[in-house]
Amino acid sequence: MQPSAVPELAHTHTRPIHWVATATAVAGVVALSSVLQPGAATAAQAPGPRTQSAPAHIAPPDPAAAEFPLECGPVDLVVKRKASGDLDGDGRPETVAVVHCDAPMGTPPDGVYVLTRAAEGGAPRVVATLVDPKDRTKVDDFALRDGDVTATLLGYSTADVPSCCPDVREDVKWRWENGAFVRSAPSGARSV
Numbered sequence: 088m089q090p091s092a093v094p095e096l097a098h099t100h101t102r103p104i105h106w107v108a109t110a111t112a113v114a115g116v117v118a119l120s121s122v123l124q125p126g127a128a129t130a131a132q133a134p135g136p137r138t139q140s141a142p143a144h145i146a147p148p149d150p151a152a153a154e155f156p157l158e159c160g161p162v163d164l165v166v167k168r169k170a171s172g173d174l175d176g177d178g179r180p181e182t183v184a185v186v187h188c189d190a191p192m193g194t195p196p197d198g199v200y201v202l203t204r205a206a207e208g209g210a211p212r213v214v215a216t217l218v219d220p221k222d223r224t225k226v227d228d229f230a231l232r233d234g235d236v237t238a239t240l241l242g243y244s245t246a247d248v249p250s251c252c253p254d255v256r257e258d259v260k261w262r263w264e265n266g267a268f269v270r271s272a273p274s275g276a277r278s279v
Contacts (some may be wrong), residue, residue: 160162171183196221197225218240
């Protein structure tokens with residue numbers, strides 16, 4: 088056996104005392120990090136409508152518990168889409184729901200309603216109708232973005248156009264302004 092060119096170093100052999108020292112150092116770092124915490128955040132958001140999530144203790148209105156102003160006769164009402172956010176800047180979330188009657192045939196028109204929580208835990212209530220089903224409109228590409236409710240509406244140029252085949256497309260948005268939802272066309276929107 089040939090002698091090694093590198094001499095054996097005493098510190099390269101681990102002994103139980105090395106593990107005890109390492110564990111003590113790690114425990115000290117963990118204990119110190121629980122005592123030393125960063126200061127409280129001081130950044131503030133700008134006031135105004137927003138669609139961020141509301142505080143965890145305030146649940147958004149549930150469309151399944153709401154009464155919508157829509158007569159469906161013997162068929163059920165269907166919540167096609169929903170989205171929640173604080174639309175009016177009051178710190179409580181609203182829910183926007185796209186609903187229609189579950190017709191077995193044809194293309195039932197959609198309604199778009201804004202819901203808010205009722206006082207003292209009652210059922211959510213409709214506070215605004217953005218799209219009335221009487222207008223024979225279908226809703227596509229529905230979303231909440233930066234305080235705006237956006238959607239693509241599919242409709243009909245005349246009463247003679249079959250319900251299966253909408254021939255008008257319109258991109259719209261609604262924003263809460265001065266106590267009401269104001270409808271406009273988003274920038275770059277086109278109608279067909």
